[in-house]
Amino acid sequence: MTQVPPPPVSSAPAAAPPSAGTSVPSSGRPTWWGIRTVASLEARQRLRSTRWKIALGVWALIVGLVTLGVVTTINAMGGADETAGRVAFGLVLLFVLLLGLLVAPTLSATSINGDRTSGTLAVLQATTLSAWDIVLGKLAAAWLSALAFLAASLPFLVWAFALQGTSVAGAVGGVVAVAFVLLVVCAIALAMSALVARTSGSAVLTYLVVAGLSIGTPIAFGLTSQFVxxxxxxxxxxxxxxxxxxxxxxxxxxxxxxxxxxxxxxxxxxxxxxxxxxxxxxxxxxxxxxxxxxxxxxxxxxxxxxxxxxxxxECWSEPGGGWRETQHNQPYWPWGVGVYALMGAGSIWFAARRLAIPARKLPKGTRIA
Structure with a gap:
């Protein structure tokens, strides 16, 4: 009896390559396609929110009233000159920064843990989007929202700048510096959102960091003066x-x-x-x-x-009396920008690590899907 040989084993069919018009993101690396997708989704949700529009209107109203009060006070004290123009622009810009530090944490402090609680974060992680795509997309959407608040302040900043006295380089540089600070604050808030499971906890931690940088630094400087x-x-x-x-x-x-x-x-x-x-x-x-x-x-x-x-x-009758003549003439803002760049980059890296799949450890009570 002849023995029939077994049929040859056929190899599995090769997967069809993606079409030329399809952009498939690489896992673990940020892609423009993924960042744009997540950012557009976040931006659409914010645009549909009525509270965000109300907050933007209240922001513009407050900045407008403060600018009006500053300009009115200057006019009542003798009219606008170069010094008055610098005072007006400086007060308005620093006030815009103060409001930005209060608003920016709310734009991303609940972005990750809020989506995790509602179950939408697991849907994003199940797609071809990488952790970097999700983090950078959410950061881009939060920063664009913060820039919208800053843009609502531009007419009043231009009004104060029109009083003259402020250089163009100083005005443009000041606005760019405010935008950069808001970007770093949004990144820190995003990291806190990835660290803490509760949205209230991440918001509080972000405000504590902002308070430490804004109020804690001069307090620490004053308290340590006795030791030096x-x-x-x-x-x-x-x-x-x-x-x-x-x-x-x-x-x-x-x-x-x-x-x-x-x-x-x-x-x-x-x-x-x-x-x-x-x-x-x-x-x-x-x-x-x-x-x-x-x-x-x-x-x-x-x-x-x-x-x-x-x-x-100490010759009070001469110019500069009462203050030291020796001064640190070099600008220090590049060092501050460097510190903020490190904090922002570290926050983004930490948030991406927390969203890496598979997750090694999750906080107790964290919802997966």
């Missing part, structure tokens, strides 16, 4: 050596000196000092003789960076 103060140091003083003198002269004196150059780095990552140093471009040489808030704030931080040792000018 030393007594009986030799300084060169320009002033009246004796009470009976009527001519200012240089003389040597033993005094207590606070070495602020050792702790002034705490003020560099403050969002208000960064925007002030960028916005005071070309005007910081006026120092305390200028009354606009951005120049004064920038000059104060630069003086702290210069330190407490050196020469002291």
């Amino acid at each position: 103060t030393s007594g009986h140091e030799t300084v060169q003083v320009y002033g009246y050596e004796d009470y009976d003198d009527d001519v200012c002269t240089w003389y040597t004196n033993q005094r207590w000196v606070t070495h602020t150059e050792r702790t002034a780095w705490m003020l560099v990552p403050n969002p208000f000092t960064i925007v002030a140093d960028v916005g005071a471009t070309g005007a910081v040489q006026r120092g305390w003789s200028s009354e606009d808030p951005m120049t004064m704030l920038s000059y104060a931080v630069r003086s702290a960076l210069a330190g407490g040792s050196g020469e002291v000018h």
